[in-house]
Amino acid sequence: MKNKLFEDFQPTNKEEWIAQAIKDLKGKSFDEMLVSQSLEGIQIAPFYTQEDLLDQPSLAGFHHKVNPKPLISGIAPRVWSNATRIESKSEKEGNAIILNALQNGSDAIILILNGEENLSILLKDVQPAYIQIFLEPTSSPTKVLANFKSWLRQENHDYEQVYGGVLWDGFIKRLTEDLDKEEVIQISRKLLDFGYDLPNFKTITIDFSHYHNAGANAVQELTFGFSALIDLIDDLSVDQQMVFDKLILKTAVGSDYFMEIAKVKVIRILTQRLAALFQVNQKAEDIFIFSSTSYWTKSGVDIQTNMLRNTTEAMSAILGGCNALEVLRHDCVNNDVTEFSLRMARNISNILKEESYLDQVLDPFAGSYFLEKLTFSIFEKVKDKMVSTESSGGWWNSVNQNLIQEEVKKTRIERQKMVLVGKQVKVGVNKYLDSSSKTAQIEISINEESASQLKTSRESFLVETQKSSVI
Structure with missing residues (x-):
């Protein structure tokens, strides 16, 4: 020049x-x-x-380490799968939904299973080698995985060409169903055994998203998720390399745009650091992060605005480095599943890839002064809080004393009250209200929650409850 x-x-x-x-x-x-x-x-x-x-370690070692380099020439450097949740009343109906999703942009499916399904009907014409299949058990996860493997054998699918995993976290089940620790460890060990001959199929999940959707902030979400992982590894008494190889880290991404980008980055960093403490050599790009958009942020007052929330949340997940992305239906507060809401959810990921070109840059925020500082700040706070949790006896002991439940519930109520009084602006709920909003048609359900339980909720719940009582 x-x-x-x-x-x-x-x-x-x-x-x-x-x-x-x-x-x-x-x-x-x-x-x-x-x-x-x-x-x-x-x-x-x-x-x-x-x-x-200047006062923090460099994060350069994690720059551009968000996914393995594609093996196929011509594939864009940034790769994530677009996952669609399959909810149906019958195998035949479910198969039609699956094929429609796969033919219109999805390359991953989430199957809600109890282990009794006829997978030959549900997965007819589905080729596991070209997609990712995630199993979300509603009953015994080992029964669900056994049924899935039986289908793979019957259809003569190559086990090495099966991708995806089991989305089941026994520690979260303790928070919702009061599952016994020994049973959780036993099931987790069986899942590892059942998945041994499926080298690319992951069978252990740590579900951070539950804390997020119950109202926890980012530091609480990561602290309690990683504390559960430590407890799990300590009690499994198996090869720790196998645990990390088979691990899915599932998180929900909310509307605090930069905070959520940094949160996803911290998951990758902390997982590698934790693996090193267990003397496991874990490459950052091989860590598998499954992200979903947030149920916590979804409003039942102005449902259409949820499409905007889904879009920014999906961007945060992608830019943070997720490897699989589920965009929730914008009308997920309702039980009725519509083709329109499924298509809109599916298309958000497609548009961000095909029209916004987020797949063309591997790690666009690498080196950003703000994001680097924010990432390190979250990392330090999570690390300190994890030390505190471990000094209290670890995750399970803290849960048995209701410490984790009480802390998240306190944060939940504070956040919901902020929306109720207008301190936290939520478009369509307490700001720029839509006079045509059909609040009366939204089901306001209050889940009974004991002191030992921690269930999901939504940020706008108090506002919706108030509106519902007026109507």
Whole structure:
């Protein structure tokens, strides 16, 4: 370049920028006016420079390590699967939904199974070698996996060409069904055994998303998920390399755009660091993160706005580094499944890939001063909180004392009250209300929750309950 224009400008450090901001504020406090604080207690500055990263370790070792390099020439560098949840009353109806989804943009399916299904009908014409299949058991997960393997044998599918996993977390079952620890460990061990001859099919899941959808903030979500993983590894008494090889980390991604991007990044970093503590060599790009958009953020008042929430949440998940993405139906607060809502959910991932080209850049936020600082801040807070949880006896002991349940419920109520009084703006709920919103048609259900349980809820629940009582 002949004309080096930047030589005409003197370099400016952060202190000088802050001094200029204070001058423009005309004596008002810089911190009070421009520095905010997240729900997790993290200070968010109005701008960041390279100086902000001098007091923390470099995260360069995790840059561009979000998925393995595609083996097929011509495939875009950023790869994630577009997962569709299959909800049907019969195998034949389910098969039609599956084929329609796979022919219109999905390349992964989530099957809700009890182990009694005739998979020859449900999965007719489905080729596992070209998609990912995730099993979500409603009863015995070992029975569901055994039935799936039986179908694979009957159809002569190559076990090495089966991709996906079992989305079942026994620790979360303890929070909803009061499952015994020994039973959880026994089932998890059987799932590892059953999945041994399926090298690309994962059978252990740590479900962070449940804490998120129950109202936890990002630090609580990651702390309790990783604390459960530590308890699981300690009690399984199996080859720890196998556990990490077979591991799915399932998270839900909310509407706090940058915070959620950083959260997904922290999952990858902490998983590798945790693996190293167990003397397991785990490549960052081989860690499998399954993300879904948030049920917690979905509104039952102005349902159409949920499509916008789904879009930004899906972007956060992709930019954070998820490997599989489930976009929830925008009308998931209702029980009725419609073709329109399924298509809209499926198309969000497709549009972000095919029209927004998010698959063309492997890790666009790598090196961002703000994201690097935010990621490290979350990492440090989660690490400190995990130490505190371990000092209390670990995940299971904390749950038996209702410590985790009480903490998340307290955060949940605080967040729901913020929406109720308008302190937290939620479009279509407490701001820019749609007068034509059909609130009366939304089912307001209150799940009974004992002190030892932790169930999912939604951010706008108190507002919806209030509106429902008025109607």
